[in-house]
Amino acid sequence: DLSLLSKKFRGSMLGVLTGDCLGSPYENDEPLSTASKVILQKSFDKLEGPLFKAPVMQFTDDSAMTKSVVESLIEKRGLDLDDLSKKFVKRYYQEPNRGYGQGIVTVFQKLRGNKFSDLMTPAREQFNGQGSMGNGGAMRVAPIALFCCNDYDQLVNMTKRATKLTHTHKFGVNGAILQAIAIQKSLMMDPKQALNYATFLEDLINKMDVIEENDEEFLELSESEIQPFKTQLRIIERLIEKSLTNENEPHTDEILKLLGNNVTALHSVPTAIFCFLRAQYPIAEINTENPMRRAIQYAITLGGDTDTIASMAGAIAGAYYGEDNINAQLLNHCEAAAEFKELANKLFDVVTTIK
Ligand code: R7I
Ligand code: MG
Numbered sequence: 001d002l003s004l005l006s007k008k009f010r011g012s013m014l015g016v017l018t019g020d021c022l023g024s025p026y027e028n029d030e031p032l033s034t035a036s037k038v039i040l041q042k043s044f045d046k047l048e049g050p051l052f053k054a055p056v057m058q059f060t061d062d063s064a065m066t067k068s069v070v071e072s073l074i075e076k077r078g079l080d081l082d083d084l085s086k087k088f089v090k091r092y093y094q095e096p097n098r099g100y101g102q103g104i105v106t107v108f109q110k111l112r113g114n115k116f117s118d119l120m121t122p123a124r125e126q127f128n129g130q131g132s133m134g135n136g137g138a139m140r141v142a143p144i145a146l147f148c149c150n151d152y153d154q155l156v157n158m159t160k161r162a163t164k165l166t167h168t169h170k171f172g173v174n175g176a177i178l179q180a181i182a183i184q185k186s187l188m189m190d191p192k193q194a195l196n197y198a199t200f201l202e203d204l205i206n207k208m209d210v211i212e213e214n215d216e217e218f219l220e221l222s223e224s225e226i227q228p229f230k231t232q233l234r235i236i237e238r239l240i241e242k243s244l245t246n247e248n249e250p251h252t253d254e255i256l257k258l259l260g261n262n263v264t265a266l267h268s269v270p271t272a273i274f275c276f277l278r279a280q281y282p283i284a285e286i287n288t289e290n291p292m293r294r295a296i297q298y299a300i301t302l303g304g305d306t307d308t309i310a311s312m313a314g315a316i317a318g319a320y321y322g323e324d325n326i327n328a329q330l331l332n333h334c335e336a337a338a339e340f341k342e343l344a345n346k347l348f349d350v351v352t353t354i355k
C-alpha cells in the first residue's frame with residue numbers, strides 16, 4: 001500500500017523533528033516530578049490546540065544531521081560518504097549552536113582540515129582511539145531506515161558505513177543499527193493490527209544476537225558485557241510485562257537504572273524503543289488518546305537526553321503509525337516542519353523509483 005507507506009515516511013521524519021523540538025527544552029533535566037509532568041501535559045495540550053501563539057520551537061543537532069542524511073540520500077540516490085560528510089561539516093559551520101555533542105566537533109574540524117581526503121580516520125581517533133559511543137549515529141539514522149525500506153542487509157551495511165563517519169565504537173555503531181532496525185521493522189508493520197511487544201522485541205533480540213557477535217577475545221565476559229544491546233532488549237520486555245500486570249508498575253528510578261537516559265547509544269536507544277512500545281498502553285500522568293504523542297511525552301518525562309530519546313522514539317512511532325498521528329497544530333510550532341515533510345516526500349519518490 002503505497003499511500004500508507006508514504007504516510008509512514010512522513011510520520012517518521014516528522015517524528016524525528018517533533019521529538020527533537022519538544023524534547024530539547026528539557027535536555028539534561030532530572031526525571032520530571034509530578035508537578036513538572038502536569039506542566040508538560042498542559043504545554044502539549046496548548047501546542048495541539050487551535051490558535052495558540054508561541055515562539056516556534058527550534059530543532060537541534062539531531063534534526064540538523066538527519067536533514068543532511070536525507071538530503072544526501074535524495075541527491076545521490078544512495079549513500080555517498082564523501083557528500084554526506086561534506087554536508088555534515090557544512091551545516092555545522094553554518095549553524096554551530098545547535099547543541100552538537102562535545103566530541104563530534106573535533107571530527108568536523110579534522111575533516112575540514114584534511115579537505116575530506118581522509119573520511120574515516122578522524123572518527124577513529126575520537127576518545128583516545130576507541131571511537132565515540134555517543135548516540136549521534138542512532139539519532140540521525142531514520143532516513144537510512146526509510147531508504148532501505150524492506151532490505152535488511154542493505155540497512156545494516158549502510159547504517160554501519162554512515163555511522164562510522166563520526167562514531168566507530170562498537171556501541172555507537174550497534175546502537176545506530178538497533179535504532180535503524182526498529183524503524184525499518186515499524187515501517188513494514190500494519191498499524192491497524194495490534195502490536196505484540198514481545199514478538200517485536202524477540203525479533204530485535206534475534207537480530208542483535210547476530211550483530212553483537214560473540215568474539216573470542218571476550219570469552220571471560222558475561223553476556224551483558226558481550227551483547228549489551230541484546231541484554232537491554234530483554235530488560236525492556238521484563239519492564240513492560242511488569243508494568244502491564246499493574247500491581248507493581250516499575251518506577252521511573254528502576255527504569256532509568258536499568259535502561260538509562262544519557263548521551264551514550266547503549267543508554268538511550270533501548271530507552272527510546274521502550275518508550276515506543278510502552279506507549280501503546282495508557283501511562284499514568286499522561287493524558288492523550290494518541291500513542292505517538294504518548295511515546296514522545298513519556299520519553300521527555302524520563303529526563304536526561306530528552307531531545308534525542310524523544311526524537312528516536314518519535315522516529316519509530318512515526319514509522320509505525322504514520323503522519324496521521326501527528327497533530328497539525330503542533331507541527332506549526334516546530335521549526336522546518338514543512339521542509340521535513342517535503343524531504344520525506346522526495347525520499348519516498350526516490351525509493352519508489354529505485355525499487
Ligand atoms: O554522539 P554525538 O553526536 O552526541 C549526540 C548528543 C545528542 O544528545 C544530541 O542531542 C547532542 O546533545 O549530543 O557526539 P559525541 O561527542 O561523539 O558523543 C556525545 C558524548 O558522549 C561525548 O561528548 C561524551 O561525553 C560521551 N562519549 C564518551 N565518553 C567517554 N568515552 C561518547 N563516547 C565516549 C567515550 O568513548
Ligand atoms: Mg540535540
Ligand code: MG
Nearest residue numbers: 305306307308
Ligand atoms: Mg540530545
